[in-house]
Amino acid sequence: MIEGVKQQKWWGWGEEGHAYSAEGKPKFAPFVLKMTGLDINAPIKPAPKFEDLTVPPSILGDELRAKLVDALGEGYVQDDDLTRVVHAFGKGVRDLMRVRRGDLGRVPDVVVYPADEAQVAAVMDAVVEADGVVIPFGGGSNIVAALEAVPGESRPVVSVNLGRLNKVLEIDEQSGLARIQAGVFGPDMEEQLQAKGWTMGHHPDSFVWSTLGGWIATRSSGMQSDKYGDIADITRGLRMVMPGQILELRPLPSTSSGPSVREMVIGSEGRLGIITEAWVNVHRIPEVREIQAYFFPDYYAGLKACEEIVHSDAKVMMARVSDAIETQYIMANGKETKSKVKKLASKGIQKLMESKKWDLEQIAMSFIGFEGSANDVRYQKGLVGKIVKKHGGFGVGSGPGALYDQKKYDTPYLRDYMLDRGLVCDVSETTTPWRHAADLHRKTTKAFNEAMERIGKRGVVFCHLSHSYHSGACQYFTFVVNDDTETAERNYDVAKRTIQQSFVDHHATISHHHGVGEEHSPWLEQDISPAGVFIQRKLFEGVDPGNNLNPGKIIHDGEPGITSNSPR
Amino acid sequence: MIEGVKQQKWWGWGEEGHAYSAEGKPKFAPFVLKMTGLDINAPIKPAPKFEDLTVPPSILGDELRAKLVDALGEGYVQDDDLTRVVHAFGKGVRDLMRVRRGDLGRVPDVVVYPADEAQVAAVMDAVVEADGVVIPFGGGSNIVAALEAVPGESRPVVSVNLGRLNKVLEIDEQSGLARIQAGVFGPDMEEQLQAKGWTMGHHPDSFVWSTLGGWIATRSSGMQSDKYGDIADITRGLRMVMPGQILELRPLPSTSSGPSVREMVIGSEGRLGIITEAWVNVHRIPEVREIQAYFFPDYYAGLKACEEIVHSDAKVMMARVSDAIETQYIMANGKETKSKVKKLASKGIQKLMESKKWDLEQIAMSFIGFEGSANDVRYQKGLVGKIVKKHGGFGVGSGPGALYDQKKYDTPYLRDYMLDRGLVCDVSETTTPWRHAADLHRKTTKAFNEAMERIGKRGVVFCHLSHSYHSGACQYFTFVVNDDTETAERNYDVAKRTIQQSFVDHHATISHHHGVGEEHSPWLEQDISPAGVFIQRKLFEGVDPGNNLNPGKIIHDGEPGITSNSPR
Known part of the structure; x- marks a missing residue:
């Protein structure tokens, strides 16, 4: 270990001594x-x-x-x-x-x-x-x-x-741009920015244990991308060390200088060089930041509401809707409240749902975030509130949203807790056009459940809409397989492959923001077509003829479907 | 000629029989x-x-x-x-x-x-x-x-x-996506979309005489990009014919499938293949569309206002500010009004400027566009109005904006009119971060004027801010050299080179939306660094080893600075 360079556990997520706990969560x-x-x-x-x-x-x-x-x-x-x-x-x-x-x-x-x-x-x-x-x-x-x-x-x-390249080097306050070293971890970067009144607004689930360079190299996207954009939007310039030369892309709001070299480096996963620093969009810390919670009668009503929000005049910082099972998971994972007011409020919500004749097994919880001046947040909330209502939903205030905001980076610790107990948990996320969003959710859930039946294991999959765009959305699936025998890796693999195949079969991409690596490379041709892989291959071969730069990633040349971490 | 395929004049812009006229414009x-x-x-x-x-x-x-x-x-x-x-x-x-x-x-x-x-x-x-x-x-x-x-x-x-690939093939109304053939001209495409209530919102100056495929191949951007995005944002999927294979990128709101092949094709200017169709973002025709005109005491006040608008809660469809000389050009190019009301209004505006002690040689005209519901447009106009006022400006209503909207595609005809008279007119456009925007304008104007002095010719350069982004803006320069002798091409070349060099010397890119071609290739290394050109070169060589696909564009391998259309 090197002083000042944070290091995760060798066997699990995050720092030693920090773990998930089910204490105080009777459900x-x-x-x-x-x-x-x-x-x-x-x-x-x-x-x-x-x-x-x-x-x-x-x-x-x-x-x-x-x-x-x-x-x-x-x-x-x-x-x-x-x-x-x-x-x-x-x-x-x-x-x-x-x-x-x-x-x-x-x-x-x-x-x-x-x-x-x-x-x-x-x-x-x-x-x-x-x-x-x-x-x-x-x-x-x-x-x-x-x-x-x-x-x-x-x-x-x-x-x-x-890890030693961990400084915010410069803030151009007029342009809203910061020059930042690639090895800085999320919290260290935000601390340096926020000390001067700025934020980058990029908050992937991995935020605490990931770096600017990693975000760029994998085409990351954060929970607040509806406002701040994906890392590809945020990154305006960068420097990358290549064999014998250094790429320098100056910060530019936009350019027509041929095929975008910036967009070739973004998502290159080490195959073109090592990113050392970047110019990124930064924003003044907003006057008001609020995450409101809403309930919908079901997930598909929530999806439609998010679709209508991006096509409306409203603007939001984030919009998230959990499907029925994930909603139940959120409820079950909450600490039991001792507050009488909260208990009463919770009862009131349940009564309201019953009065609306909602199927309580189908309800979908949603978090929608707003940022801006107090006046603008009020205005946007009003616009969104009308759309939520139109789709049968109602708001329950900012309490649950504040809790979500506090705990949003803790989920990965749960994975280790579950592995200790023989439960394999993983995630797969993707985007489709809006037209295919509901169908993708239904078909992927069905395919997973059928696969579990086939292998004779208990398992569960749930999902939330996590990022919205004009033309579609990201849906983020979490899936769990109960197997602590020697077949665990093989059965996990069945689950993972089933979900990825469902993505490419149903108008969706292999990954919205986790990247390709070796894990997703078997589906790359089905995603971007053989000619797309051909173009990427020519790029990698041309820049790195000796195959020295993180070989095997994105395009894997071994046995089809067998990657470095396939089940053995 | 082929029936149904429009063709421009062989010697100039647009269709035969259509030309600029100075009639009724006494100024x-x-x-x-x-x-x-x-x-x-x-x-x-x-x-x-x-x-x-x-x-x-x-x-x-x-x-x-x-x-x-x-x-x-x-x-x-x-x-x-x-x-x-x-x-x-x-x-x-x-x-x-x-x-x-x-x-x-x-x-x-x-x-x-x-x-x-x-x-x-x-x-x-x-x-x-x-x-x-x-x-x-x-x-x-x-x-x-x-x-x-x-x-x-x-x-x-x-x-x-x-030109025969000119159809809107499909509209996905739920996702706001349309599948459109690459050879369709702007007006034909919008006619097909608008007949069904949709618009792409992409309006470059060349709109009437350019095609979807051309926009993608050159990284185009339209006048309304503040709302609709650049063509790189609008284009979500595409098909491209390559030697022996066809690239198919399905429409996706976002993806992390490695270096972006989509962003390699965008701006490829024919060097990777022929784009045949694309999936693009389309939007419902807005309820209200308004272009308001404003005046600022000078161009730099207008720049600051646009900067503040993009960093505020407000959202606009477009924001355009002309510098002092361009403002005078707009005034001089207007038809003389016969309306007494308009004459009085014009007098009133002049009196107001005088009462504010503005230097009438410095005033800057601005057009800011709004789209949305009537209520939202009212709200956004209110936000923008406050910012304009803060920077010393005032609004003069929607009359001039409507006129601008009508005439916005006519400017290229003026170029032929001027060439008939021995005046060489051209344009160069670029982006910089906001921090460098005013300096770029001053330095580029100065460099041009000094160059004219050096060659002993009369010339003039003027400019407008045309597109705003979070981190900066596009400034669009028009320049004119008075030379109808055999030195015209050489003197024009001095002007063009002076401006392009000023761009790369002052934190700006070689082009915001016109592309590279052979014209801008001499400055490419200064823009994206030698390593950036190396990466593009390897891409082109890998995909097209025989150098059959529009060779010499973007990266030109001849004598440095001498391109196919250099002065001879």
Whole structure:
């Protein structure tokens, strides 16, 4: 470990000592039992001990090591087992299952911590000259297997941790632009920006454990993208270290300088180089920020309301609607309130739903966020309120929204808690045009449930609409398979493949904001057509003829459908 | 000519018989005289006769011709002189100057008019197999030399006119998406959309004489991009014919499927293939559409107001501010009113300006557009009105805006009128972050004026802010050089180069929405850095190893700074 560079657990999400707890949530255990057949109070199988792992030895040669030490200093070239294992993969549930049974895959041979762009360039040139492999590493929260070397990689593998490039370098207050180093984690970046009255407004679920460079390299999108845009909109300029040269794209609001090099770097997942800094749109912290909660009679009414909102005069910061099961999950995961007022309010809401003759098994909870001046927020809430009402919904105030806002980054810890108990949880997210949104939800849910029946396992899938655009929306699916036997990885794989196949079969993309990595590469041709993959391949081959830059990601050339983290 | 496929004049803008007229504009001649020293009433030198041209013979071989005829039918393979000359270049002022003196450059050997995607593919494959050159042709309004073969091209050159692909194929009313063929001209497309209550909202100056495919291939942006977005935002999916394969990108609101292939095709200017159709965002025709006119004490106050508008809660459909000289041009180009009310109003405005002690030589005219429900437009106008006032401006109602709206596509005809009289007019447009916007205007104006002094010619440059973004704006410069001698092209070139160099020297891009072509390629490295050009080059070389697809555009490999249409 390097001082000032945060590091996640080697076996799970986030920092050591921080975990999910079901305490004070009496409805949680019954919910899990009902949905998956799992008793969360049964004895658990916690993660193994680090000492029990067999870490393959580093094959970094002396000559390359010497060059790296020469460029960075001894302390910033680390090849101890723990550091190497932490950098061996991201935090996909496959990664977590594998590490729990001691399958570490192709562990990098060394981890380097450059201090600045010149050092990144020195590393890049030394590794490429030695015909090694360069894998950039930000927060390590990737869940599409983009951080792991391909199985059997015989060349030295160098993981480049950007954690020391963690500063907001400059704010152009007139343009609303900030120049920020790529290795900064979400909270550190926002702290530096907010100290001066600014925010980037980019809040993916991984925010606490992901970095600006990682967001750009994977085409991230945050919960507030309805207002702030995807990372592709936010990123206006950048610098990237390539073998022997540095790409510099100056910050521009828009340009017609040929095929967009900016949009080639965004989503390149390390295959074109290492992003060192970016110019991003930043905004003054708004006077008012409110997240209102609403209920709809069912998910599809909520979808229609979101569709109508983006096509109306209204503007929102976020709009989120959970389907029936996710709504039940949210309720079950809430702490029991001791406040009499809250209990009464909750009763009142239930009575209102009953009076409307809603099917309580179908209700959908929604959070819609507003930002701006007090007056504008009032105006927008009014516009949205009318649309919600038209679709049969009603508002329940800002209390639940404030709670959601507080807890929004905690979900990944639940995954480890569940893995301890033999429940495999994962997520897949996608976008479709509005026309196909409801159908996608129905068909994907159905396909998942049929797959579970086929393999004879209990499982559950639920979903929320998370991001809206003029032409469609992102739907974010969470799915769970109850299997703690040796078939767990294979059965998980069935679930994951079923969902991804349903996406491409129903007018949806392989991923809205998690990227391709090796995980989603088997579906890439079905998404962007063979000619699209051909174009990407030519780009990668042309820029990186030696295949030194994070090979195997996005386009995987091994056996079809078999990726570095396929079940074995 | 092909029935149903519109064709511009071979020697100038737009359709035969349509021209600029200064009639009824008593202030126009004095304005031109004052600014440029030119008397527009002096004898003119009109465009030459077609019979006087020497058109180089076609080198299309019999074998390729036979294949093309086989694929399309005899009538859709045309190699008569007029058709070839019309397709020899776009409508840059260099093109117009050259054609007036009979320099036709490398005229294409044949023009083909495919009826559908299969025919486009047949043409593509036949030409590439014969090692010919494929140049896609839409409305022919390109002004950056993207439609002309490189000088001395020894292979057969085939211009592919997409004009028969002119239908709106499908409207997805739920998603606000339309599938439209690439060869449709702006007015024909909007007519088909508006008949069903929809609009794309994309209105570049070239609208009447440009096509959807051309907009995508050049990264176009329309006057209403503040609301509707650039073509890169509007285009959600597309199909492109490449040698031996067809790219299909399904319509998606957003995706993280690696480097964006969509954003590689947008702006590719024919170097990756021929776009045949696209899925684009379309919107219901708004209930209310209003363009309000405002005056500011000077251009820089107007710039600041636009900056504040995009950073406020307000949303506008467009915001345009003209600098002092452009404001005077607008006034001088207006028809003399006979209405007493208008005369009085005009007097009233002048009195108000005088009472505010404005320098009448500095005033800046602005048009700001609003769309939405009547209520929302009222609300947005209120927000904008406060910002305008804060920056010293005031509104003068919607009369001038309605006039602007009517006449907005007419300006290019003025260029031919001026060329008849020995005045060379051209445009260059760019974006910068807000921080550099005012400085860019001052420095570029100064550089132009100094260049004119250096060459001893009268000239004038003026400008308007045309598109606003969160981080900056597009400024659109018009410049004029008074030279009708044999040095005209060389002196024009000095002016154009001075302006482009000022752009890249002052944090601005080579073009906001006209593209690169050969015209802007000399500055590409200064804009996107040598590594950016390297990336684009590798993309082009990988996809088109035989260099058959519109070679020489965007990246030009000849003598530095010497492009197909450099002065000779």
